[in-house]
Amino acid sequence: MLLEVEGLTRHFGGVAAVKEISFKLKKSEIFALIGPNGAGKTTVFNLITGMLAPDAGSLVFEGMSLAGLKPHQIAAAGITRTFQNLQLFGGMTVLENIMAGAHLKGRTGFLKALAAWPGSAREEKKIRQEALALLKEVGLAGLADLPAAALPFGRQRLLEVARALASGPRLVLLDEPAAGLNSAETKELADYLKRLREEGKSMVLVEHDMETVMEVADRIMVLNFGEVIALGTPAEIQANPEVIKAYLGEDEQVA
Amino acid sequence: MRVLEKIRPPAGTAGCPAACLIKIYKVNSSQIDFNSVVNRSYEDMLKNAVVLTVLIFFLVLPLLIRSNYLLGILIVTGLYTIIVIGLGILMGYAGQVSFGQAAFFGLGGYTAAILSTSCSWPTPAALLAAMVLPGLVAALIGRPTLKLKELYLALATLAFGILVHILFNEGGEITGGPSGLMGIPYLSLGGLVFDRDIKFYYLVLAVVLLVSLAVHNLIQSRTGRALRAIRESEHAAEAAGMDTVLLKLQAFVFSAVLAGLAGGLYAFYVTFISPSPFSFHMSVQFVLMAVVGGLGTFWGPLLGSGLVVALGEALRWAVPLVIPGAGGEYQIIFFGIILVLVMVFRPGGLGSLFSPPVHRERPGRPGEKGVDDSVAGG
Numbered sequence: 001m002l003l004e005v006e007g008l009t010r011h012f013g014g015v016a017a018v019k020e021i022s023f024k025l026k027k028s029e030i031f032a033l034i035g036p037n038g039a040g041k042t043t044v045f046n047l048i049t050g051m052l053a054p055d056a057g058s059l060v061f062e063g064m065s066l067a068g069l070k071p072h073q074i075a076a077a078g079i080t081r082t083f084q085n086l087q088l089f090g091g092m093t094v095l096e097n098i099m100a101g102a103h104l105k106g107r108t109g110f111l112k113a114l115a116a117w118p119g120s121a122r123e124e125k126k127i128r129q130e131a132l133a134l135l136k137e138v139g140l141a142g143l144a145d146l147p148a149a150a151l152p153f154g155r156q157r158l159l160e161v162a163r164a165l166a167s168g169p170r171l172v173l174l175d176e177p178a179a180g181l182n183s184a185e186t187k188e189l190a191d192y193l194k195r196l197r198e199e200g201k202s203m204v205l206v207e208h209d210m211e212t213v214m215e216v217a218d219r220i221m222v223l224n225f226g227e228v229i230a231l232g233t234p235a236e237i238q239a240n241p242e243v244i245k246a247y248l249g250e251d252e253q254v255a
Numbered sequence: 256m257r258v259l260e261k262i263r264p265p266a267g268t269a270g271c272p273a274a275c276l277i278k279i280y281k282v283n284s285s286q287i288d289f290n291s292v293v294n295r296s297y298e299d300m301l302k303n304a305v306v307l308t309v310l311i312f313f314l315v316l317p318l319l320i321r322s323n324y325l326l327g328i329l330i331v332t333g334l335y336t337i338i339v340i341g342l343g344i345l346m347g348y349a350g351q352v353s354f355g356q357a358a359f360f361g362l363g364g365y366t367a368a369i370l371s372t373s374c375s376w377p378t379p380a381a382l383l384a385a386m387v388l389p390g391l392v393a394a395l396i397g398r399p400t401l402k403l404k405e406l407y408l409a410l411a412t413l414a415f416g417i418l419v420h421i422l423f424n425e426g427g428e429i430t431g432g433p434s435g436l437m438g439i440p441y442l443s444l445g446g447l448v449f450d451r452d453i454k455f456y457y458l459v460l461a462v463v464l465l466v467s468l469a470v471h472n473l474i475q476s477r478t479g480r481a482l483r484a485i486r487e488s489e490h491a492a493e494a495a496g497m498d499t500v501l502l503k504l505q506a507f508v509f510s511a512v513l514a515g516l517a518g519g520l521y522a523f524y525v526t527f528i529s530p531s532p533f534s535f536h537m538s539v540q541f542v543l544m545a546v547v548g549g550l551g552t553f554w555g556p557l558l559g560s561g562l563v564v565a566l567g568e569a570l571r572w573a574v575p576l577v578i579p580g581a582g583g584e585y586q587i588i589f590f591g592i593i594l595v596l597v598m599v600f601r602p603g604g605l606g607s608l609f610s611p612p613v614h615r616e617r618p619g620r621p622g623e624k625g626v627d628d629s630v631a632g633g
Contacts (some may be wrong), residue, residue, distance in 0.1 A: 049494060073287040075496035082493075090485035092480070099477075100484040106477040110505040113476035114469040120476060128476070167496055 001060075002171060002202050003079075004046075008057035010043055015186050017043045019226040020057070024172070026137040026203065030197055032205045032213045033238075035223035036246065041206040044223075045173045047082050048204075050074045062170070075171055078102055080164040080172035084206070086156055088163070090149030094140055097159055098131035101166030105130070109131045131166060137194065138162045161189070171202045178209045190216050214238070222246065277443075277577045307423060313460055317453050319504025326452045332564045333459035334517040338545045339556035340466055341513030344473070347550030348482035349506035351401070355412030356541040358419035359389040359511040361533025363518025365423065368436045368528045373468075378442045378523060393511030397504045408507065416538050423530035435529025439482075442523035455524050462520065463557075466513065471553070482506060536587065540567075543590055547597050549604020558605040566593065 003025040010018045018040040025031050033041045046052040048059060059066040066074055083096040089097050091095075105127055108120035118166075135141040139159055143151060148159060157177055164172050178186045186209060193203060193216050207213050213220065213233040220231040222237060224246040230237055237243055317326060338356055345351050363385035370381035400411040423430050430436065441450040442458075449455045473479050484492040485499050492499050522528050540563055548559020571588045578585060601607065 027447040051490065051493070070498075071490075071493035072496050072498045075494055080496075081494050083491065087488040087491035087494075089484045089491065092483060093489055096480060096483075100480050100492070100497075101495050103481055103484075108475070108477045108507065110478050110502075113473045114509075116476075124477065127372040163491075163495065246292065 002029075002062060003024065004058075004060040005048070006058045006060075008044070008047055008059065009010070009055050010040075010047055010052060011055055016226045018047065021223070021226075021228055022057075022179040023221055023231065025219075027170075027202055028197055028200050029218045030193060030203045030205055030216050032207060032217035032220045033223065034207065034210075034213060034220060035229075036137075038225075039221055039223040042175060043226075045081055045175055045204070045206065048074075048173060050078060056135075075169070078170040079173065080167060080169040080171075082160045082164045082175055082177060084175040084179070086160055086226055088148040088156055088160055091147055093145050094148055094151065094159055095128070095131055095144040095161050097137065098134055098166045099127050101163035102131055104129050105169040129180060131195065134166055139188075154181050157181060158185075158189070161192075165201075169201075171204070172196075173206075175206045176208060178207055178212050186212055223255070224254045302437040317456055323452055326456055326566060328510070328564060330452065330456050330459050330561050331521075333456075334521055334524075335541070335544060335560035335564060336556045337459075337466055337517040337520075338391065338510075338514045338541055339560050340463075340470055341510035341539055341547075342545045343550055343556050344470060344482070344509040345506045345544055347552075347555075348474070348479065348486060349503045350486035351503055351507065352406060352409040353507065353510060353540065354409055354535070354538045354542065355396075355416035355419070356510065356514045357533045357535065357537035358412075359393065359514035360521070360537070360541075361423060361530070362389045362392060363515030364522040364528050364533070365430060365518075366515070367519035367522040370496065371440055371523075372436060374425050374498060377445055378440055382442065382516070382519040382523070386515045389515030389518070390508045393508045394504065397507040400501050401503045401507065404495065408503075412538075413535070416535050420534050423533060430566050431529070431633075433530060434526060434599070437527050439522050439526040439528065441526065442520075443454045447594040449501040449523065459520065459524075462516070466516075467553075474498040478502070478505075510518060511588055539587070544592055547594065547604055549601075549606030552604060552606025555604050555606030562605065564589070584627070 001024045005024070006022050008018055008218040012118050016039050016113065021040075021044065023031070033044060035041055043052065047054050048066070050066065050073070059239055061074075061077055061079060064077065066077065069077070096137055106123050108117065111119055113207065114255065132141060132144065138161070140155060140159060141164065144183055148156065151159060157180065161172075161174065161177050164174070177193075178189055181189060190212050193205070196203065197216075197218075203211065205217060217234055219226060219232065220230075220234055220237045223241075229242045229246055230240045232240070316329070320326060338360055342353060342356055345353055364408055366388045367378075367381045367385040370376040370384055371378050376384070396411055396415055397408065400407045424433050427431060441448050442455075443449070447454075448494065481492065481497045483501055484495070484497060485502060489499055518533075521532075544559035544563045546559070547562060548555030548557070566589070567586060570589055574585050574589075597604065
């Protein structure tokens with residue numbers, strides 16, 4: 001198992017945002033997390049990446065407990081994420097965003113940087129080349145020198161995904177990567193995610209675009225009011241009456 | 256002007272003239288035409304020429320001016336530049352404000368003074384200690400406060416600055432109280448004694464140059480990129496594996512070390528030290544210099560220090576003409592006015608006139624919010 005989540009719980013005030021969630025993630029799997037707004041999906045991401053501390057429950061990644069680790073330590077362990085509301089380094093170039101995403105690949109610290117340590121130039125060159133290769137892979141190479149904030153929205157989303165991949169993580173948490181994308185861009189993204197899976201990357205995907213979710217996800221977990229109401233393959237989820245109820249209300253029928 | 260517009264460097268170069276010496280520039284043929292490539296190398300040559308010209312200017316300047324008063328002002332400006340370079344890293348890159356730089360400046364000064372007089376340390380060793388001690392103190396203050404977000408460091412350093420100033424005043428025999436310590440020896444480095452202003456001027460020039468070079472290296476590096484990333488989005492920086500607390504702490508300690516270095520040099524220059532130059536008022540002036548000069552610009556610290564020092568001198572002469580009997584405290588009104596004017600007409604600071612800041616004003620990003628909002632979502 002790549003990631004084992006057991007009894008994960010987090011309250012905000014008196015409200016349980018996430019309530020005893022458990023799931024196991026396999027390697028090379030796209031695991032989708034869906035549910036209505038406020039169901040606790042992003043909270044799960046914040047808990048996995050250490051941005052929030054759980055009230056109860058355990059997180060084990062590649063056999064190692066993530067309890068008490070800070071976000072940067074969890075990134076170093078091999079888990080990166082994107083943000084629902086883009087958190088690009090807007091004033092930095094597209095290339096620099098990727099290079100910053102590859103921060104963990106480098107070693108040059110403060111003092112070595114001040115002294116322009118001989119090894120650091122070589123390291124910098126390597127990180128730059130790898131960043132350019134990644135940009136080429138996602139089709140952003142031509143925009144490498146533009147400030148990230150100057151990119152059209154769809155490209156910004158893609159850059160955010162690429163940045164999360166730059167450090168070579170084993171698990172990437174994608175928070176609504178298709179939000180705001182047009183249909184061509186969404187298709188492109190879905191194809192890219194499938195390609196990443198073939199390369200052995202594991203992903204947890206939070207996404208509202210059901211077409212994309214059904215197309216790319218191996219398994220889907222449905223949350224409602226912080227609780228798991230269903231877990232299964234896309235086909236199972238589509239046929240699940242609980243899910244239909246949560247999404248559409250009691251009396252509706254779904255074609 | 257129009258030509259200058261065209262040869263602006265791409266975002267991300269530090270706007271530093273020496274950048275081309277180190278920069279490995281990758282050109283993407285699909286986006287950038289041949290002309291801009293030509294412009295870029297031309298621009299790099301221009302920048303180097305500017306740095307060289309400025310350097311030569313400062314090398315020959317003491318030969319042109321015969322006044323010790325002006326030379327003294329230049330030396331002090333150089334010392335302030337060292338402090339403001341450090342503060343610029345903290346403010347412009349790590350996004351933190353310190354209102355305690357005058358205290359680190361003073362700690363460096365007193366450390367050098369006390370060690371070289373009462374303890375009879377060799378002056379270079381005392382100067383080294385003048386850098387180390389403020390650095391250690393900064394690490395102590397920074398460790399708890401930088402874990403907190405926002406402007407806690409500003410508050411902590413503000414309190415710290417006032418406290419240290421009181422300690423200088425009330426330090427009894429150790430600090431000499433309000434009248435300070437006298438008889439500090441001249442700095443001597445391997446037989447070379449800096450006993451005249453002109454020698455000291457060149458020493459300060461060399462230190463400013465060395466510090467600028469080191470900081471230029473830093474900004475171009477992985478660490479510099481991480482510091483900028485923290486300023487842009489701390490959450491994303493953390494998620495990318497950056498230890499933001501450590502990086503901010505390092506930037507803070509570095510700024511304190513530089514302020515301490517300037518303080519040590521100051522003590523060996525004036526050979527006398529008292530609490531008055533290290534008040535909270537001075538800390539505010541350092542912040543003013545950093546902002547007016549332009550955060551994240553290469554020339555900012557020099558321009559900001561030069562302008563504020565020159566203005567201070569001019570006001571000292573001019574204010575009593577307008578308001579009879581007015582003391583130095585009136586200066587702060589004028590500094591306030593200048594700060595407002597700069598913020599209104601040139602928010603990037605004076606340095607941005609010559610080179611755009613590394614991180615420009617952030618154009619509006621769609622859906623930009625803190626992670627605290629996203630916690631509630633999904």
